[in-house]
Structure formats: C-alpha cells, structure tokens
Amino acid sequence: MGVDLGPLIKNRRQVKVEELHGRAVAIDGYNALYQFLAVIRGEAGEPLTDSKGRVTSHLSGLYYRTLNLLEKGVKPVYVFDGRPPELKAQEIENRVKQREAARAKYEDALRRGDLESAKTYASMSTRLRDYMVSDAKQLLDALGIPWLQAPSEGEAEAAYMAAKGYVWASVSQDYDSLLFGSPVLVRNLTISGRRKLPKKDVYVEVVPEMLELQLVLGELGLTREQLIDLAILIGTDFNPDGIKGVGPMKAYNYIKKYGRLEEIAELRDELSSIDYVAIRNIFLQPDVVDPGELEWRPPDEERVVEFLCREHDFSEERVTNALRRLKSSSSARTESLDKWFG
DNA sequence: CTGGAGGA
DNA sequence: TCCTCCAGG
Structure with missing residues (x-):
C-alpha cells in the first residue's frame, strides 16, 4: 500500500506532458498493472478476459498507456518486483486477507444483484497472478519497451535508476520511492486527464504531478x-x-x-x-541491480497483433489503429525515436 | 483506463 | 470541436 506521506507534502507540481518529452522514466510495473486490473472491468466488476478465460484487463491498460507515452516522446522502462524482504510478510498477509474479505463481499453483492457494490469489491479483490505479469512482459517485448526484473522491491530499483541517471524519474502512485532515494517521483502518469469519482457523477481532472526529493526534504x-x-x-x-x-x-x-x-x-x-x-x-x-543499457526498439507489429489479437482476442482494428497513430505521431519521427520507422 | 461513437 | 457515455476482452 505504501507510506501515507501525502498529507505532509505540499511541494508537488503539476507536470505538462511536454516536460516529459524525450525523457526516460522507470515505472513500477506491479503498481501499474494493479491499477489497470482494479479499474478496467465490466458492468458487474468482472475483468476483461480472452476466450480461454485468461485476464486481459492489464494488457489493455498497459498497451494503450504505453503507446500514449511513446506518442508523447516519453520512454518508459517497466520495473517488476522480485522477492520481497522478509519484513514484508505481515503486509503481504494483510493484503491477502483484505482481498479474501473483499471477494466474499463481492460474491454476496452479486447474489443481491447489487452491481455497484459488486464492482467496488471486485476491484478490491484484485489479484495479480504470475501469468499476468508474464503476459505483460511478453507484450512489452513485442512493443520494444525495456523491462527489468528487480531483485527485490521494484520501487527501490526504480529509485536507484533515477538516482543513477538511467532515467529522469520514477513513476508510481506510492510515495515509497522517495524513501528509497528517488530524486524525482511522478504520480498520475496518464495522458487523458479526466477520471470519474466512484459513487458520484463527479469528474476530476487528473494531471501528472512531480515531487522532487530535495524540495520535499527542504519543505519539511x-x-x-x-x-x-x-x-x-x-x-x-x-x-x-x-x-x-x-x-x-x-x-x-x-x-x-x-x-x-x-x-x-x-x-x-x-x-x-x-x-x-x-x-x-x-x-x-536496498537490494538493487545495475540495469545495464536500456534499449527502446520500434514495436514489432506482427508480434503485437499475434499476441494481442490471435492469442488474447483483442480487436485487430483497435490494436492496429493504435499502432498507426503512434507511427504518424510527431514524436515517433523526431530525435532518438526517428530510427524507429525509417 | 482508454478509444470511439454519437450527440451538443 | 468538444463532451459524455460505454464497451473493450
């Protein structure tokens, strides 16, 4: 869940997408996938799945989010958790119990026909299975996006990469990467801005925000x-x-x-x-590893279509449309990315 | 969350 | 062109 530093930190600044242009960012992969899994759901809270029943919500989120970032000239590298520290056992157990409780409430809500509650509890019972992470990595490979398996905490690895200058910032919803020493933390890294608040028909403008460790420490x-x-x-x-x-x-x-x-x-x-x-x-x-040189390659369209459409039943029209849009975007034709499409 | 449809 | 709404898999 991360540390609740939010109330203490006033020193946060909204970031315009243009400021991210040409910059590499290390994204906490588990954090991102969890969010997609929690949010991308059907009417009764069921996740999107392929014809074989495998969950695909996270692939949808990862695909469109990543292409959007590339289109804006942002170069993402995804960092995935490795083996958690021993001291995390209690937290992990807590999360398991919370998920189980939410799952019970989800099933109860379904029986009552209360779809709104069902959706809420379904979201809270989200589990990120190994195969989902594996699928996400396969998609990133097809997209030519680098990813890294951290030895331990992904947040720690992302913070290390930012501190060493491999990337400009770490990206996560949690504040932990500041504790891990990341000089810059970006939250709410999304392009399309508005988000619906649960329960009410209220829309909130969601803008990426940037927190700088030195400014935060100075403020406090x-x-x-x-x-x-x-x-x-x-x-x-x-x-x-x-x-x-x-x-x-x-x-x-x-x-x-x-x-x-x-x-x-x-x-x-x-x-x-x-x-x-x-x-x-x-x-x-923290237990971290040197990431070595990060390489961004052009998306392998054949491979993307094979994986998303053939294997996981995505609409080929939607998938290829998104790729076409990226190819025609200005970012794809400028600077370091121009080699992508000749 | 995101793209796309359909109405303002 | 913008905005709202809804399906996506």
Whole structure:
C-alpha cells in the first residue's frame, strides 16, 4: 500500500506532458498493472478476459498507456518486483486477507444483484497472478519497451535508476520511492486527464504531478533518514501497523522535536517491537541491480497483433489503429525515436 | 483506463 | 470541436 506521506507534502507540481518529452522514466510495473486490473472491468466488476478465460484487463491498460507515452516522446522502462524482504510478510498477509474479505463481499453483492457494490469489491479483490505479469512482459517485448526484473522491491530499483541517471524519474502512485532515494517521483502518469469519482457523477481532472526529493526534504526540514524514521512511525510495508494513534502529522512533530526514533522516550515501548534498524536499512541500502543499457526498439507489429489479437482476442482494428497513430505521431519521427520507422 | 461513437 | 457515455476482452 505504501507510506501515507501525502498529507505532509505540499511541494508537488503539476507536470505538462511536454516536460516529459524525450525523457526516460522507470515505472513500477506491479503498481501499474494493479491499477489497470482494479479499474478496467465490466458492468458487474468482472475483468476483461480472452476466450480461454485468461485476464486481459492489464494488457489493455498497459498497451494503450504505453503507446500514449511513446506518442508523447516519453520512454518508459517497466520495473517488476522480485522477492520481497522478509519484513514484508505481515503486509503481504494483510493484503491477502483484505482481498479474501473483499471477494466474499463481492460474491454476496452479486447474489443481491447489487452491481455497484459488486464492482467496488471486485476491484478490491484484485489479484495479480504470475501469468499476468508474464503476459505483460511478453507484450512489452513485442512493443520494444525495456523491462527489468528487480531483485527485490521494484520501487527501490526504480529509485536507484533515477538516482543513477538511467532515467529522469520514477513513476508510481506510492510515495515509497522517495524513501528509497528517488530524486524525482511522478504520480498520475496518464495522458487523458479526466477520471470519474466512484459513487458520484463527479469528474476530476487528473494531471501528472512531480515531487522532487530535495524540495520535499527542504519543505519539511528533514533529512532523508529522518523522513524514513517518520514513515516508520506512520507505518511502512515493513511495519504496516506503525505506532497506534500516530498518523502523518504526529509523526512529523515527533521527528521534528526529537530528530530520530532512538530519542523519542515516550514511544520507547512501542518502538521496541519494531525492528526499525532493519527497516531503515531496506530503504537506505536496498537490494538493487545495475540495469545495464536500456534499449527502446520500434514495436514489432506482427508480434503485437499475434499476441494481442490471435492469442488474447483483442480487436485487430483497435490494436492496429493504435499502432498507426503512434507511427504518424510527431514524436515517433523526431530525435532518438526517428530510427524507429525509417 | 482508454478509444470511439454519437450527440451538443 | 468538444463532451459524455460505454464497451473493450
């Protein structure tokens, strides 16, 4: 779920798509696929599937989102989670239980014929299976988009890539990559702007926003080490409960007043059950790998059609239309991308 | 979420 | 041309 740093961070800036032109970004692949799976659903909340019953919602989202980014001159590299740290076990168990509870409510809502609730709970019961990730990687290969299997946390790997200059920014909805040291975090990376709020017929304009680590730290008057301590008080994936009764504001006040966890006398008992030294280490010395040279190739149209249309029953008209649009876009003909289509 | 249809 | 709505797989 990530750390709830949102309320503390005022220093966020809306990004225009033009500012992303020509830039490489590392996208948290699991984060992205989960969102597509949660959102792209039918009337009763069922995911899109092919004729063999395999889920394809995430492929649809990944395909059109990626082509849109390419059309705008953005060069994405997708980073997928590897083996989670031991300390993430509790968080993973929590998520499993939440999904199971949501699934029960989903089935109940279906029985009652309450489609609106069904859709909500279906979304909450989203599971990302291995085959879905595998399919996503196959699609990216066909599209000529690089992807990376992180040794551990994808967010950590993306942050490393940004910090080392392999990419300009990391992309995720979560704030964790700031804790992992990403100099720039982009949230809401989407081209088409408006999104419908659940329940009400209200539409909200969704614009990509950019958070810079140094500006955030400067705004809060904290070091990255202190921001990590603050996050531990609120609760991270590695101590999901945090400290009872301590949210973003109280956590901030504690760290501003005492500087670091060791000095907070009144929380000594609560903190004694949290292995915060190990958690700090996950954020400060994460298990990452050098990505090597990233290569963007032109989409292999034959392969894309074979995979999406032949194998997964996508409409060939829609799929080829999208590719044609990319080919005729100005971005595809300029700069480093001109080699794509001769 | 996104593209495309169909109405304003 | 813009906007809203809905199916997509």
